[in-house]
Amino acid sequence: MSLVARVLRPLPVLLIVLLLVLPSLVVVPMSFSSSQILEFPPQGFSLRWYEAIAGNAVWLEAARNSLAVALAVVVLSTLIGAPAGIAIGLWRWRGRSLFLGFALVPAVMPPMVLAIGMYITYARFDLVGYWGLVAAHTVMALPFVVLTVMSSAQLVDPTLLTAAQSLGAKRWRVLVEIVLPLVKGGMAAGAIFAFITSWDEVVVAIYLTDPTFKTLPVVMWNQLRERVDPNVAVVATLLFAVTSLVMAYVVLKGERKKRVQ
Amino acid sequence: MSQPRTGSLHWLLIMPLLCLLALFFVAPLYFVIERGFTDPAGAGLDNYRRVLDDPAARRFAWNTVRTAVTVTVCASLLGYTYAYATFKASRRMRVFLLYCVLVPFWTSLLVRTYAWAVMLRDEGVINKTLASLGMIDAPLPLLRNSFAVTLGMTQILLPFVILPCYSAMTRVDVSLVQAARSLGASPTKAFFRVFLPLTRPGLAAGAFLTFILATGYYITPVLLGGPGDQPIAVLIENAVQQQGDWGLAGALAALTTVMVLVALMAGWRSLTRSVLETGRKS
Numbered sequence: 001m002s003l004v005a006r007v008l009r010p011l012p013v014l015l016i017v018l019l020l021v022l023p024s025l026v027v028v029p030m031s032f033s034s035s036q037i038l039e040f041p042p043q044g045f046s047l048r049w050y051e052a053i054a055g056n057a058v059w060l061e062a063a064r065n066s067l068a069v070a071l072a073v074v075v076l077s078t079l080i081g082a083p084a085g086i087a088i089g090l091w092r093w094r095g096r097s098l099f100l101g102f103a104l105v106p107a108v109m110p111p112m113v114l115a116i117g118m119y120i121t122y123a124r125f126d127l128v129g130y131w132g133l134v135a136a137h138t139v140m141a142l143p144f145v146v147l148t149v150m151s152s153a154q155l156v157d158p159t160l161l162t163a164a165q166s167l168g169a170k171r172w173r174v175l176v177e178i179v180l181p182l183v184k185g186g187m188a189a190g191a192i193f194a195f196i197t198s199w200d201e202v203v204v205a206i207y208l209t210d211p212t213f214k215t216l217p218v219v220m221w222n223q224l225r226e227r228v229d230p231n232v233a234v235v236a237t238l239l240f241a242v243t244s245l246v247m248a249y250v251v252l253k254g255e256r257k258k259r260v261q
Numbered sequence: 262m263s264q265p266r267t268g269s270l271h272w273l274l275i276m277p278l279l280c281l282l283a284l285f286f287v288a289p290l291y292f293v294i295e296r297g298f299t300d301p302a303g304a305g306l307d308n309y310r311r312v313l314d315d316p317a318a319r320r321f322a323w324n325t326v327r328t329a330v331t332v333t334v335c336a337s338l339l340g341y342t343y344a345y346a347t348f349k350a351s352r353r354m355r356v357f358l359l360y361c362v363l364v365p366f367w368t369s370l371l372v373r374t375y376a377w378a379v380m381l382r383d384e385g386v387i388n389k390t391l392a393s394l395g396m397i398d399a400p401l402p403l404l405r406n407s408f409a410v411t412l413g414m415t416q417i418l419l420p421f422v423i424l425p426c427y428s429a430m431t432r433v434d435v436s437l438v439q440a441a442r443s444l445g446a447s448p449t450k451a452f453f454r455v456f457l458p459l460t461r462p463g464l465a466a467g468a469f470l471t472f473i474l475a476t477g478y479y480i481t482p483v484l485l486g487g488p489g490d491q492p493i494a495v496l497i498e499n500a501v502q503q504q505g506d507w508g509l510a511g512a513l514a515a516l517t518t519v520m521v522l523v524a525l526m527a528g529w530r531s532l533t534r535s536v537l538e539t540g541r542k543s
Contacts, residue, residue, distance in 0.1 A: 010346075013346040013358075016339050016342065016343045016419070017358070019339070019419070020362065020364060020365055021361055021364045021365070022376075023365070023373035023374075023377055023380075024365060024367075027368070027372055027376050030376075039379060040380060040385065040386050041386060080277045080278050083275070083277065083278075087271040087274035088275075097533050100533065101525075101529065101533065102282070103278060106286050108470070108474060108521060108525065109290075109521060110476065110477025110479075110494060110518075110521060111477055112479050112497050112498060112514075112517075113290070113293065113477070113497070113514040113517050113518055114286075114290075116497065116501055116510055117290050117294075117514065118289045120289070120292055121293075122289070135281075135285045136285065138285070139282065139286045142281070142282075171270055175270075196366065196367070200369050200370055202370070202371060203480065203494075217369065220369070220371050220372070221480075224371065224375055224484070232372065233372075235372075236368065236372035239367075239368070239369060239372075240367065240368050243367030243368070244367055247360070247366075
């Protein structure tokens with residue numbers, strides 16, 4: 001291979017890597033800016049915006065609300081989605097793929113359609129606010145839980161189930177004592193996706209929150225539309241730091257497991 | 262394979278999900294679509310007639326479809342390339358490349374979109390760099406146009422192409438490609454005649470998913486696009502927020518839903534096949 005070709009060949013992939021990570025990385029230096037407005041490259045270095053966030057009740061309150069919603073969504077979507085994922089992944093039954101399609105549709109519906117539909121429906125039952133948003137986000141997070149649990153349930157060796165049953169275990173016991181431990185990994189992955197889905201959701205949250213109860217993305221959205229200071233970059237950086245650490249852990253652990261196998 | 266006898270246990274396991282979706286997903290969809298026919302009282306098909314006669318609605322619909330198609334093409338080309346590079350890379354490189362695919366998932370979509378706005382504007386880093394290199398005299402118009410929207414949405418939707426493509430590639434029987442090579446096919450020919458057709462279901466699944474998701478986008482076009490890039494979602498929001506016209510919003514929501522469902526059915530086979538095979542070892 002000529003020298004030019006050797007230099008040029010990895011270039012497309014390098015550019016795609018940049019495209020993928022650049023918007024996440026650019027935010028970090030912007031958060032340490034000392035100027036009044038959000039800009040890149042930032043002017044000067046300071047921690048003033050970190051101090052501003054730490055003392056700002058609106059952001060802290062919104063973060064608390066987001067966390068409360070996301071945790072409830074994780075619990076509910078795992079409780080409801082995991083059994084369905086097991087049923088799809090473990091057995092073949094009539095209507096299986098139709099049911100799978102139905103369970104996945106909420107993930108591809110335009111958020112704006114969901115938002116106004118949920119707004120008029122939930123408002124009738126006085127559900128706008130915390131529980132309404134939990135219900136909405138659970139609907140949107142379920143597809144990910146179903147998918148990940150289904151994938152790990154498909155890997156369960158059917159002879160294990162037959163063996164347990166032939167030894168006299170009831171079907172419920174087989175599910176709880178054999179299948180459940182085997183799909184734990186899928187459930188954990190689904191839970192992470194469910195958390196992120198709720199934590200990052202804007203459009204539906206705009207409609208289902210009110211001035212007394214706002215989540216982090218809603219506050220960010222309002223900020224971005226009005227005045228733009230590095231507050232948003234600070235919040236983004238903090239979130240980015242936490243989630244990248246979690247992800248690094250998950251990816252490395254997954255690779256190690258593969259090597260052992 | 263899977264167990265043949267399940268009795269009715271699977272019904273018990275899926276019942277909670279069916280109930281939840283019926284109450285909190287199907288009912289809202291039904292009520293918003295119903296509004297399209299009943300608001301104002303006795304509207305019937307009037308709202309739909311208004312949508313079809315309205316040149317603005319046609320323009321917004323065209324914006325939506327045009328953006329979705331452009332983004333799907335860009336994301337498919339870049340995503341497949343990236344997945345192939347990942348597939349061919351050494352183990353360490355592969356971990357790195359797979360990690361990079363996941364990075365976007367963990368940064369708020371709002372923030373990533375805004376980061377583009379900061380980089381692309383007239384006094385942004387790209388224009389400043391080009392100007393200081395003497396390559397341009399006046400700043401390039403990079404923001405508030407279709408270019409910015411396509412860039413922002415491609416960035417967000419790329420993982421949805423890369424992951425199914427990569428997963429399809431790992432299931433390919435590599436000896437088939439080697440057989441083609443040993444029978445005299447050039448590397449290029451072996452790729453296009455053997456490898457690409459074998460991985461096409463993954464690509465199709467990714468492309469359909471991208472198209473369907475792109476038709477529903479709201480945040481990115483609003484923050485990065487110009488007046489000519491605003492999608493139907495913006496029209497729906499205007500109908501609700503500015504005019505309180507729930508009938509029009511209902512009709513638009515119904516049309517959008519139908520569009521998504523049609524695309525979903527068109528891609529149904531490749532999507533379910535890709536999904537149902539993801540976890541299965543070949």
